[in-house]
Amino acid sequence: MKSNIAEMMIAPSLLASNQSCFGQEVERAERSGADWLHLDIMDGHFVPNLSFGPQVVKAIRPLTNLFFDAHLMCSQPELLLEPFAKAGADEIIVHVELGEQVQCLIHKIKSLGKKVGLAINPPTAIAAVQPFIEQIDLLLVMTVNPGFGGQEFISECLPKIQQAQAWRREKALSYRISVDGGINDQTAAECAHVGADTFVAGTSLFGAPSLKTVVQKMRQIVNENQH
Ligand SMILES: O=C(CO)[C@@H](O)[C@H](O)COP(=O)(O)O
Ligand SMILES: [Fe+2]
Numbered sequence: 163m164k165s166n167i168a169e170m171m172i173a174p175s176l177l178a179s180n181q182s183c184f185g186q187e188v189e190r191a192e193r194s195g196a197d198w199l200h201l202d203i204m205d206g207h208f209v210p211n212l213s214f215g216p217q218v219v220k221a222i223r224p225l226t227n228l229f230f231d232a233h234l235m236c237s238q239p240e241l242l243l244e245p246f247a248k249a250g251a252d253e254i255i256v257h258v259e260l261g262e263q264v265q266c267l268i269h270k271i272k273s274l275g276k277k278v279g280l281a282i283n284p285p286t287a288i289a290a291v292q293p294f295i296e297q298i299d300l301l302l303v304m305t306v307n308p309g310f311g312g313q314e315f316i317s318e319c320l321p322k323i324q325q326a327q328a329w330r331r332e333k334a335l336s337y338r339i340s341v342d343g344g345i346n347d348q349t350a351a352e353c354a355h356v357g358a359d360t361f362v363a364g365t366s367l368f369g370a371p372s373l374k375t376v377v378q379k380m381r382q383i384v385n386e387n388q389h
Contacts, residue, residue, distance in 0.1 A: 170354065208257070233255045251276060255302050
């Protein structure tokens with residue numbers, strides 16, 4: 163597992179893979195040279211869509227050593243933390259929009275021995291995450307409204323990345339800054355330029371004829387544009 167903060171991480175999102183053969187797609191992601199596998203978990207309530215659950219994560223866990231980055235878009239993540247931890251997630255991301263539950267969720271994820279991620283939706287002000295930045299391993303800046311792959315990048319989210327980077331530097335913190343939604347070579351470059359170091363991409367990676375080629379290209383582009 164790679165976790166050096168200076169290193170840029172490429173995280174294909176399994177949501178955009180060929181879901182009729184998840185196992186083969188996971189192995190393809192591993193062979194592509196990607197660093198992480200991003201797992202979008204949707205409950206049909208927090209977001210108007212459903213994806214997959216802990217059984218799928220458990221089934222694919224033995225197929226790869228990729229770091230499993232589980233993004234819970236769920237109204238009651240407290241019910242799912244243990245199942246996803248047991249299924250093999252390495253990091254569990256919950257949404258700051260859950261309000262007063264957030265502190266408790268962070269403690270629970272830590273107590274399960276997993277890395278903690280905190281996600282923020284486009285309409286939510288970046289100030290909402292500030293009380294938690296000393297406790298998290300990763301901040302996931304959503305650059306689309308969550309629920310679906312294949313949406314267009316919302317460039318108004320870029321100042322949030324800038325602010326997260328400024329806090330990280332000022333306080334000498336080491337949380338990763340991840341971006342998720344509409345990430346392609348162009349938007350990844352824009353995000354890298356202002357401080358992002360982790361790039362979740364579904365459509366632009368799994369949708370390409372050669373996953374390996376596009377992962378390598380995105381890695382080169384974000385390295386060239388590193389903040
Ligand atoms: O969390 C989400 C969507 O809710 C994402 O992780 C998407 O899966 C990214 O897909 P693309 O925008 O890259 O197609
Ligand atoms: Fe996601």
